[in-house]
Amino acid sequence: MKNMKTKILILFLSCAFAGCDGFLEEQSQTEVRPSTIFDMEKLLEGEAYWTESDAVFTDETEIFTDDNMCNVVRDKNTQIQNLKEHDKYKYIWSNTMFNDNGDGSSDIELWQTPYKYIKGANVILDYIDDMIVDGKEGEVRREHLRGEAFVLRGLYHFYLVNFFGLPYNYGDPTQNLGVPLKTNSGVTTDEYPKRSSVAECYKQIEQDLLEGTRLMSANRDEASTKIKRIDYLVGNALLSRMYLYMENWDKTIDYADSVLIAQPDLLMFSENPNEYIYSQYGNCEILWAMPSTFAADIPLVSSRRTQYPYTASNDLINTFNKDLAVGEIDLRVMTQDEDNPNYPGFDGRNVTFLQTGGETLYGDNYTKLGVVEYYVIYKGYKWTGMRTAELYLNRAEAYIQKYIREGNTSDAQAALDDLNRLRRHRLDPNGFTEKMLSDYSDGWALLEFCWRERRRELCGEGNHRWFDLRRQGMPQITHIYLDNTGFQSEYVLQKEDSRYVLPIPQNVLDRNPDLKQNKY
Amino acid sequence: MSTNLSGSVGKTKGFVGTDPFGYASKMNRAIPAYNEDGSRFFYKSADNGYLFNVENELEHSGTENTVSTLNANVNLRWRITDDISFNTSVSYSASETNGSSWYSERTNYIAQKRGYDYGAFEAGSKEFENSKLPNGGEYNSSHNSATSWNWRNSLDWIKVLNGVHSFSVMLGQEMSSTQNNGYKLQSYGYIPDKGKIFVNLPAYTQHNAVDPPVNDMYRTTPTLTESESNTLSYYLTLSYMYDNRYAFNASVRGDGNNRFGQDKKERFLPVWACGFRWNLGYEPWLQGQNILSDMSVRVSYGYQGNVAENVSPDLIATIVEDKENYDYKLALKDLPAPDLKWEKTSNLNVGIDWSFFSNKISGSFEWYWKKTTDLVTELKVPYEHGVDSRPVNGGKMTNTGWDANVGFTPVRTKNFVLSMGLTFSRVNNKLKSTIEPNKTWKEATTGNLNKDGYPVTSFWAFKFTGLNPEHGGPEFDTEGIETEEGLKDATVYMAYAGKMEPDxxxxxxxxxxxxxxxxxxxxxxxxxxxxxxxxxxxxxxxxxxxxxxxxxxxxxxxxxxxxxxxxxxxxxxxxxxxxxxxxxxxxxxxxxxxxxxxxxxxxxxxxxxxxxxxxxxxxxxxxxxxxxxxxxxxxxxxxxxxxxxxxxxxxxxxxxxxxxxxxxxxxxxxxxxxx
Structure with missing residues (x-):
């Protein structure tokens, strides 16, 4: 009996201890250890591509530009009223605009969001070699993902250096301060990142974009054709943009060529009135569809119902009329011009960028002075992106710059070919006339025309106007602010004003004592 | 063998949203609750501009929770031989919580979601057509069930030799598992006083717009949670006592669990302790007198390691929803921290228990010393790293203190007993940290800023100097704020105000x-x-x-x-x-x-x-x-x-x-x- 009892006891105890391994196996509802290339791809989508809610940094700089004006005196809707007061500090280029906006909040997204996604790209780059690869297909996919991570990292650093550093073509970029470069995901807590010079930043960006594009070009696969992911064409387009900012005209042209050879199409506005220029499904022009915020509080880009208090400026609207020959109609804008009965007015055309708001603005809701109707820019519901139109503009500008320096009329003609091609797709074919070289007195007049066309085409998206103003000589801009009684105050951003460089937010400086603020 | 079975069911009803006490203390007394005719007085809430009356709010919203639990346990003790016995005990418990909270369409909370006050606009009006929630309120339901079981086994061996030496050894093992399942859902269109039905919501608002936005309240999805956490532990205790007077003991214990992302090498980190006790009360030279009736002295020392819970040495990702692509994607839980060491704590306790005059006065005194090294703290890092903070081994902390208590029973007769007890304790905390936190003034006022030479929970305050004679604004002495040191360390221009924890x-x-x-x-x-x-x-x-x-x-x-x-x-x-x-x-x-x-x-x-x-x-x-x-x-x-x-x-x-x-x-x- 005793034996039996001891046997039972031993059996019991061994059961108790044997169930160990299975019992203690890791368990979690939502956590996983990434181990395959497919996991890395999902992690890239989650951590290196930004989401709609983080997309504010892609067009937040519109409020600083001359495309924007204040046209609300007082709004009964408290949300709009608060927005007007909150964004006033940005509108008047206050050099503490991010620190405290009268309500105790601080906006650090322009700094924090790109670095957050840089971390995501770095994590992919640091860990992708540890993943299990599934044959040749897996290798191709892996290299493509690596390329995507490089290009994204380059893009984020590009945004950062253009927000917080002087333009590349101003002064000495090897001396001007840029932003800290982050090229690995690890964090050491005893060292603080320092600001690299503008030249060093561009060098890193160039390296990342070149390497990323090379990898993607050599490893094309199915997944890379998704419109929401980048591929080698997007990499080349970004290189074209970067070289334009660096004023390397030849390379701008080369990279624009490499994209336009593969995808030269532009959307013909007259034939596609119901298609938005940007959407998540893409169209013949879109290279990459990027998420964008659709909140009422994005400058310029708002729905026709909610009126963001800073909307399209008269200056921008008038630019659309400037280069029109008699009888030409620009389908990118709806304007009410009593002198021209051919103007279609608002007819629900989706493809138009600049549209009038639907409600008249008298009465209880708004008290406004001056502008009766307001204009908003509407390019697509929650989507923005990169498209071939930009490359035509890049190439045209580069050709004109070369023409100015070298005098070859073939360059000028090549530029006009690009600009005419773009305009043919944007203007109503009835009345469209091509521009000729003889229309311009010299290369500078041609350049001004190109810059105006660029402003019209790329208004309200991708921080283009602010970045272009910076590299086009930082001209003087005036903003008129309407306070709650309608009193107008004028604020001027001088030519080459130090405030063309955004101030680093105080909360960011507090965390890093080695970070120096820009000089004002 | 003994068994036990018990259960309970409880139901609570309460308020949701507006906290009545907070409202009562913050509200202006001049605002009436009722109109002259007795109906409720509504005013425009400062928070959202819609009409509000606190009684109305409380009447038309609420929460209700029902909790049922069941517990059972079985204990078995088996005497194998004279010296060895085996104990096993199993316990099981299950509990279920069903909760719901609701707001009807008459509340201010729902008025904000609807976009206009209750009854302000009729069906067919523009506001009604454009509202996301034209009729009905909100209903939140949640359901949680938790079951857990625990199984403990121990083997004891007790032996007494020569009536003087007594040995005991205890070896034990414990397994426990807890499973949690939860379900939560938020639904709209709820009308509680009309049959508790849910009315439909429009799928799109602003239907005249070219691209009408989808009503985000139209489709609500539940949140399901599921987790299982298992622990396995072992322990061993050895003790020896000589003649009931001198006792030594030592024990060791280890635990392992199934937490995701842990470093497997750090499982079952042992916690060990040893101690000594001297019962003077049994000493022959203390017998036969009434003054010192009993006294014992005890000393113990222990050592343990603590692994930080939320940190993993490996790359861990979580699965999240990808709204734009109707799919899922992975998000980083946190950057890996492979170099993080676990916290080590050692502690020493010394105590004396005593009683005088046949237990009329008794008391004890205990002094403790605890030292933790490699404390894990979250350090805020620059935003350039893409993360808000990182866990680091931040230094040492030493706690010492003492505890004493005294009890008096001056009178103890059959009919009358008078007793008094007094406890004292004093804590001394010193923190030595190798991490320099950011010493902004906001940190300095919270008691979380650790500065060398100052006790833990010290805080600083601005030096107030008086009021401005022109407009009555407060003025301060901030000498030192413009210096290089003052820029980095707010305590340079603030006054030391004391500490937040009592001595x-x-x-x-x-x-x-x-x-x-x-x-x-x-x-x-x-x-x-x-x-x-x-x-x-x-x-x-x-x-x-x-x-x-x-x-x-x-x-x-x-x-x-x-x-x-x-x-x-x-x-x-x-x-x-x-x-x-x-x-x-x-x-x-x-x-x-x-x-x-x-x-x-x-x-x-x-x-x-x-x-x-x-x-x-x-x-x-x-x-x-x-x-x-x-x-x-x-x-x-x-x-x-x-x-x-x-x-x-x-x-x-x-x-x-x-x-x-x-x-x-x-x-x-x-x-x-x-x-």
Whole structure:
């Protein structure tokens, strides 16, 4: 009996201890250890591509530009009223605009969001070699993902250096301060990142974009054709943009060529009135569809119902009329011009960028002075992106710059070919006339025309106007602010004003004592 | 063998959203609750501009929770031989919670979601057509079930040799598992008083728009949670006692669990301890006298390691929803921390228990010392790293303190017992950290800023110098703020205000029993800490709204030039003059009224003497009981009868001045009868 009892006891105890391994196996509802290339791809989508809610940094700089004006005196809707007061500090280029906006909040997204996604790209780059690869297909996919991570990292650093550093073509970029470069995901807590010079930043960006594009070009696969992911064409387009900012005209042209050879199409506005220029499904022009915020509080880009208090400026609207020959109609804008009965007015055309708001603005809701109707820019519901139109503009500008320096009329003609091609797709074919070289007195007049066309085409998206103003000589801009009684105050951003460089937010400086603020 | 089975079911109903007590203390008394005709008075809420009445809000919203639990356990003890015995015990418990909270369409909360006040617009109007929630309110339901079981086995061996040496060894193992399952859903369109039905919502709002946005309240999805956590532990205890006088023991224990992402090498980290005890009461030279009836001395030392819970040495990702692509994607849980070491704690306890005069006076004293090295703290890192903070091994912390208690039973007879007890304790905390945190003024006022040479929980306050004679705004002495050191360390220009944790606490209990009547009470004293009073106003930059209630200290405020000689209460904040943001040299902006709320005149000494309760009870002696009644007793108790606090509060209720609710006083009376 005793034996039996001891046997039972031993059996019991061994059961108790044997169930160990299975019992203690890791368990979690939502956590996983990434181990395959497919996991890395999902992690890239989650951590290196930004989401709609983080997309504010892609067009937040519109409020600083001359495309924007204040046209609300007082709004009964408290949300709009608060927005007007909150964004006033940005509108008047206050050099503490991010620190405290009268309500105790601080906006650090322009700094924090790109670095957050840089971390995501770095994590992919640091860990992708540890993943299990599934044959040749897996290798191709892996290299493509690596390329995507490089290009994204380059893009984020590009945004950062253009927000917080002087333009590349101003002064000495090897001396001007840029932003800290982050090229690995690890964090050491005893060292603080320092600001690299503008030249060093561009060098890193160039390296990342070149390497990323090379990898993607050599490893094309199915997944890379998704419109929401980048591929080698997007990499080349970004290189074209970067070289334009660096004023390397030849390379701008080369990279624009490499994209336009593969995808030269532009959307013909007259034939596609119901298609938005940007959407998540893409169209013949879109290279990459990027998420964008659709909140009422994005400058310029708002729905026709909610009126963001800073909307399209008269200056921008008038630019659309400037280069029109008699009888030409620009389908990118709806304007009410009593002198021209051919103007279609608002007819629900989706493809138009600049549209009038639907409600008249008298009465209880708004008290406004001056502008009766307001204009908003509407390019697509929650989507923005990169498209071939930009490359035509890049190439045209580069050709004109070369023409100015070298005098070859073939360059000028090549530029006009690009600009005419773009305009043919944007203007109503009835009345469209091509521009000729003889229309311009010299290369500078041609350049001004190109810059105006660029402003019209790329208004309200991708921080283009602010970045272009910076590299086009930082001209003087005036903003008129309407306070709650309608009193107008004028604020001027001088030519080459130090405030063309955004101030680093105080909360960011507090965390890093080695970070120096820009000089004002 | 013994078994036990028990269960319980409980239901609670309460309020949701507006907290009645918070509302009562913050609301302006001049706002009526009823109109002259008796109907409820509604006013436009300052938060969202829609009509609000607190009774209406409470009547049309609420929560309800039902909790049922079941517990069972079985214990078995088997004596294998004379010396060895085996114990096993299994317990199981299951609990289920069903909860719901709801807001009907008449509440202000729903008015905000609907976009207009209840009844303001009819069906067919533009506002109705464009509303996301034209009819109905909100209903939140949740359901949680948790089951857990626990199985413990132990083997004991006890042997006594020669009547003097006694050995005992205990080996044990424990397994436990807890599973949790939860379900939560938020639904709209709920009408509680019409059959509890859910009405439909429009799928799109603004249907005239070219691209009408989808109503985000139209489709709501539940949140499911599921988790299982298992632990396996082992322990071993060895002890030896000589002649009931000298005892030695040692024990070791290890635990492993199935937490995701842990470093497998760090499982089952042992915790070990050893100790010694000397029972002087049994020493021959102490026998036969009445003065020192008993005494024992004990010493123990232990060591343990602690792994940080939320950190993993490997790359861990979580699965999240990808709204735009109708798919899922992975998000990083956190960057890996492979170099993080686990915290190590060693502690030493020394204690003495004693009693004098046949246990008329007894007491104990214990001194402890605890040292933790490689403390894991979250350090805020620059935003350039893409993360907010990183866990680091941040230094050492040493805690020492002592605890003493004394009890007196001066009288103990059959009919009368009088006993008193006194406990004291004092804590001493020193922190030595190798991490330099950011010493901004905000950190310095919270008690979380650890500066070398200052005790843990030290805090600093601005030096208030008086009021401005022109506009009555508060003024401060911030000498040192423009220096290089002052830019990095706010304590350079702030005054040391004390520490937030008390130095010394003591409690006194008293009980008297005379025949069947007993009375007991307790007093508690805490000394040595300071606190900020709650800020005197909600907004630091503008005059409070007409809906807000304000503290009576504002009656003494500065009103005209010259008042600054008589009062320290500043004038009401005015954006243009006294509440103007002050540009500090470091481009950090400070609001004068925020600085006032955290200045040295708002610091109070937080000592108190509090009486916890007074209670008495009386049991009717048997001879007075009528027939049929077996027992009858009465009890009375009064909780929080009084409290004495420092004069710094100037007559205000200290709990409210510190930002809390006043202490509840409760009187209860009870009768118990048994037949």
């Amino acid at each position: 010394f606490t003591t409690g006194l209990t008293l009980s008297i029993r005379y025949k069947t009547f007993s009375l007991s009470s307790g007093l508690y004293l805490s000394l040595g800490n300071q606190q900020f009073m709650a800020p005197p106003m909600d907004s630091f930059s503008s005059i409070p709204s007409e809906y807000e209630n304000m503290s009576t200290e504002w009656l003494d405020r500065w009103r005209k030039p010259g008042d600054e000689k008589y009062t320290n209460v500043p004038s009401l904040p005015d954006k243009r003059t006294n509440a103007l943001k002050w540009q500090a040299p470091s481009t950090e902006q400070m609001y004068p009224y925020a600085m006032y709320a955290y200045s040295d005149i708002r610091v109070v000494d937080a000592w108190y003497i509090r009486c916890g309760s007074i209670s008495c009870s009386y049991t009717m002696p048997e001879k007075f009981l009528p027939n049929g009644l077996q027992n009858m007793s009465f009890s009375f108790s009064l909780s929080n009868p009084f409290q004495i606090r420092s004069k710094d509060f100037k007559g205000r209720d200290p709990e409210v001045a510190l930002g809390g609710q006043p202490l509840q006083r409760a009187i209860s009376l009870g009768v118990s009868l048994s037949f």
